[in-house]
Amino acid sequence: MENQVPECFYRVSVKALIRNEENRFLLVREDNGFWELPGGGLDFGEFPLEGLKREIWEEMKLKTSYISTQPAYFFTVKNHNNVFIANAMYETRLAHFDFVPTNECKEIRFFSPDEVFAEKSVYPNVFAFAELFQKEPLIN
Template identity: 70%
Template sequence: MANQIPDCFYRVSVKALICDKQNRFLLVKEDNGFWELPGGGLDFGESPRDGLKREIWEEMKLNVTSISAQPSHFFTIKNHNNIFIANAMYEVQLESLNFQPTSECVEIRFFSSADVYKELKVYPNVLAFAKLFEKEPLGSSS
């Protein structure tokens, strides 16, 4: 029997908001061709900052140099697997962008929100974040 998870339960996902000088955000292309926000599911007992460091290393083999103390953006969505996900976006800086390809990251590229809307192969959370980022980009006062 499959687990029946109530709609009020969310998987917590920590995502890295890595921006370039044009205020575009970094996405990673998975080996299935879909673009995703860097980061992933938070393990039980893991802090968001430790989870981001782990996820970025697993995905891209890159070292994190700084992570914001608090999320810059937060949103919930039902993902492509029909699971409710709570996404906490933290501003992250990396030592470099010289990534090593893995199955979770075969390419990296900076996108504007408009670029995301033109891309056919993005996960639902990427579209949701692009809409949010369009309204509340980095450097905007809330």
Template identity: 50%
Template sequence: MSDIPNGFYRISSKALILDENKKFLLSKETSGMWELPGGGVDFGEKPQDAIKREIKEEMGLKTTYIADNPSYFFTFRSTNDVPFSNVVYVTEVENLDFTPSDECIEVRFFTKEEALKVKLFGSIKDFLELFSPENH
């Protein structure tokens, strides 16, 4: 039996973009908080298509690869108590010619230790507990 209750969850599809040193890309939102690139999955949309759409909309980047299966999955409750499920897919982008937007003002690669020193969305702390660069 699962500890995760049945019911309504908002699904969020996130991209794990790694550099050659196994650092992962985070995007800084206008709130000043850092987050994995990606966002909500629209009704009827595949999680990989949501990543592609969100990265284009928020960062102006083109994806070249999104894994068939997620590497990480975790749940959390938002500040207004809505349960979220995050699925994280290894993703590659064509280049990092980042274009700031209304939702994303900066991107940067981090190690786990470096990420813990900046303002993170609470759900990213959950991801950091799971993330192991040796697995990629």
């Protein structure tokens, strides 16, 4: 029997919004070739900022130097497995970019929204974020 999750339930995912000088945002390429936002699912009882630090370390072996206390973006979307996911994106800075490939993350690269739209191998939440970022970009 397939495990059906009611549409009113969401998996909570904490994501890092890491931008460069050109206001492009960082994506990670997973081992299946798809591009994803850095971060991942929040463990039960875990605080969002701790979960984001953990996910960045697990995925890229990178340490954070700053994570905002409030999400910069919050949006929901069905993922590639047709499961509803709530994405809370926090502005994040890294201590360095000495990326180490892992089983979860093979490559990192900065993208503009237009580059995301042209890329075929992106998850639905990346596409949804690129649309949102294009309409309401953060500018510092």
